[in-house]
Every structure is written in structure tokens, then in C-alpha cells.
């Protein structure tokens with residue numbers, strides 16, 4: 001079966017797509033790994049293809065390409081309402097579509113929420129947000145995200161969503177309802193489907209609004225941050241609740257884990273500071289102190305457990321609904337491989353991620369011209385109080401407060417380093433936020 005896509009036109013097409021991550025590298029060639037034809041009403045159809053982009057240098061990338069037949073070059077099928085409906089139907093009706101070298105398989109979880117009735121024909125609309133994938137809202141009840149850049153292996157967003165929906169009672173998240181998988185040589189998760197939550201604000205915008213309102217956070221908002229901390233504690237309890245799913249069963253944290261995490265942080269420090277110092281030479285003076293700090297993680301007496309975690313928790317990964325919070329987007333840090341993102345880790349890594357977000361929010365409102373205020377310390381305190389109240393005596397946390405604090409500190413440092421690398425690559429104007437946090441970090445004795 002030859003693909004109806006004109007491969008010679010793909011390099012130009014890809015370079016012009018928002019979701020194409022390889023814009024900086026010259027493309028050597030693009031080939032099709034797998035493809036299938038999906039029928040549409042009125043005798044039309046579109047091609048669902050997985051393509052591999054080979055660069056002049058570096059590792060190849062794979063992308064999902066849903067394309068309509070067109071005499072005028074490549075046309076994205078996700079611009080076509082019928083194609084969006086057809087893709088959703090494949091998932092909802094658990095269809096299997098034979099492809100050139102494998103199959104595309106729709107999966108719908110038979111959870112109570114999955115049984116909802118939907119009108120026919122089902123209304124679909126593309127979500128208008130800046131994102132690296134493409135999300136589509138179906139009947140204002142369901143949202144499906146078509147993943148553009150594919151990675152082989154088990155997708156953590158699918159794996160964690162499925163676990164939470166089918167094996168736990170944790171409901172402070174938009175429930176995973178289904179997925180589209182590619183099986184065969186192009187094996188990957190192509191789309192995930194969740195319950196759509198209407199009228200939500202994300203935690204980042206919600207927090208910025210609060211931070212802008214006054215130099216002192218209101219008691220009401222601090223109460224909400226306490227609840228956010230509780231929800232994270234409940235999420236960790238749920239993620240640590242498995243006794244029979246090997247990917248989720250908690251494991252003790254050993255001295256070797258702490259040594260490994262510490263060594264990896266020292267390595268990241270070297271690489272990250274070298275890159276960042278081209279713009280911020282003042283970091284050189286902090287190098288020794290920060291290395292010392294990263295090394296201290298290896299000295300913490302081992303206690304608690306490694307569990308599956310969110311992995312990239314920040315204020316943009318929570319939704320504010322009427323009076324509560326939902327935690328979503330279990331993809332993990334985009335720069336790491338699926339294998340690394342699926343590793344078990346200390347739950348405190350998520351706590352550290354959220355604490356860093358309060359610092360980002362403060363820096364952002366100050367850049368907008370707000371006066372420095374008493375916001376970060378009370379926000380951190382409230383969030384931590386909530387988290388600790390929901391996790392008292394939890395076996396996955398360190399046994400004593402000193403270890404809790406030392407590990408949390410180390411994971412904040414790790415997150416700052418990640419943020420420096422992320423910002424250097426994506427938003428160079430923002431690098432100063434984590435850099436200033438590194439400059440402020442005290443050396444512990």
C-alpha cells in the first residue's frame with residue numbers, strides 16, 4: 001500500500017507547523033512508517049500516517065500526520081470537522097483499522113463516566129489554545145488530544161490516567177475516557193480522551209489574578225492553596241495505592257536512590273550552569289555552593305518510598321473549577337524520555353514543582369510592574385500545610401521533618417535547573433526567573 005501523501009512536500013509543510021519541534025535542524029528525508037485510510041461520509045476519506053523525519057544530524061523524530069487528499073499540497077485533516085468526528089468515532093466505538101504495517105486501535109474505558117450519551121452528529125470544535133498537540137472538544141463533554149510528536153513506548157499520560165480511572169477512587173482529575181493506539185512498527189499512543197470540564201481557569205492564570213490583586217494574599221486564596229496541597233496529597237495516596245501493578249507498586253527509597261538522584265543533579269548542574277553562564281556570568285560564584293547542596297541529598301538518611309508521580313507539576317497543570325482543583329496532564333517533563341518519566345521517584349518532586357510555580361507567579365507580576373509583596377512565603381506555607389495534612393504518616397514520605405525539608409530543597413534545586421534549560425530553549429526572556437532563584441539559594445551548612 002503506497003501512501004497518498006507527497007513525501008517531497010513534507011519538509012516544507014512540517015517546518016511551517018506550530019507543533020513541529022525540529023525547525024532548527026535541516027531535514028534529510030521524511031518517510032512513512034505506517035498509514036491507513038479512514039473513510040468519511042460522502043465517499044471522502046483521509047490518511048492517518050506516522051512519518052519519520054530524518055535530520056542531517058541527530059536522532060530521527062516521529063510525527064502523526066492526519067492528512068486530507070489534496071492537489072494543493074498537504075492539508076491537515078484536523079481542520080476538517082468530518083475527520084475529527086471520524087477519529088473520535090474510532091475511539092468511542094473501539095474500532096480497529098488495519099494499516100499498511102500494523103493497526104490503529106480505538107480504546108474506550110467502560111467507566112461510569114464513559115457511558116454518557118452524546119448527540120449525533122456529535123458537535124466538535126478545535127480548542128483555540130497555544131499548545132504543542134491539537135485538542136478537540138466534543139459536545140462540550142469530552143476533550144480529545146491528538147498527539148503530534150510521537151514517542152515509542154507507554155505514554156505516561158495514558159498509563160497514569162488509565163490507572164487513576166480504573167484502579168483508584170481519585171476523582172480530582174478529568175477522568176481518562178479512552179485513547180487511540182498505533183500497534184506494530186509505529187507503536188505509540190496517538191490520542192487521549194478525557195472528560196471536558198467547562199468554564200475552568202488554569203491554576204496559573206487564577207494565581208496570577210490573586211497575586212495581582214494585592215501585595216498580601218487574601219485568607220480565602222490561602223485557603224484554596226491549602227486545598228490544592230490536600231488534593232496533591234490525595235493524588236499521591238492514590239498513585240501509591242497499588243499492590244499488584246508493577247508500574248505503580250511503591251518501592252522503598254534506598255541510600256543508592258538518593259546517591260543516584262544526587263549524582264544526576266550534580267551532572268545537570270555542570271551542564272546547565274555552563275549554558276546559562278554565557279548570559280549570567282554571576283552564576284559562576286554560586287557553582288560550588290550549589291554542587292554542595294546537590295551532594296547533600298546523598299547524605300539524607302533513606303526513608304519513605306519511590307512512587308509514580310505527576311512529574312511536571314506546576315500551576316499550569318491544575319484547573320480551578322467551582323470551588324475545587326483538578327490535577328491534569330500526567331505527561332511528565334517534555335524534555336525527558338518516556339522511560340525516565342515513568343520511573344518511580346520521591347513524591348516531594350511534585351511538591352517542589354508546585355512551590356517553584358509560586359516563585360514564577362511572583363516574578364511575573366513584578367515584571368508587570370506590581371510591587372514586591374508578601375506573597376510567596378504565605379503561598380508556600382498554605383500549600384505545604386494542606387499537603388502535610390493529607391499525607392500525615394504516609395509511608396511514601398520521609399520519616400522525619402529534617403529529611404522532608406532536605407529532600408524538598410534538593411528537588412527544588414533540580415527543578416530550577418530543569419527550568420533554566422527549558423527556558424533557554426523555549427522562552428529565553430524567562431530564564432532570569434529560575435536563574436535569580438538559583439542566585440538566592442542559600443548554601444546549607
Ligand SMILES: Nc1ncnc2c1ncn2[C@@H]1O[C@H](COP(=O)(O)OP(=O)(O)O)[C@@H](O)[C@H]1O
Pocket residue numbers: 127129131132133134135143145174194195196197198200202328329
Ligand atoms: N479536561 C479538560 N477540560 C477542560 N479544559 C482542558 C482539559 N484538558 C485540557 N484542557 C485545556 O486545554 C489546554 C491544553 O491541554 P494539554 O493537555 O495541556 O495540552 P498539551 O499537552 O498540548 O499542552 C490546557 O491548558 C487546558 O486549558
Ligand SMILES: O=P(O)(O)O[C@H]1O[C@H](CO)[C@@H](O[C@H]2O[C@H](CO)[C@@H](O)[C@H](O)[C@H]2O)[C@H](O)[C@H]1O
Pocket residue numbers: 204312314315316329332333334353356357358360361419422
Ligand atoms: O505545561 P508543560 O508540560 O508544557 O510544561 C512546560 O512548560 C511550562 C511553561 O508553560 C514550564 O513551567 C514553568 O513556567 C510556568 C509559568 O509559565 C511556571 O508556573 C512553572 O513553575 C515553571 O516550571 C514547565 O517547567 C515545562 O515543563
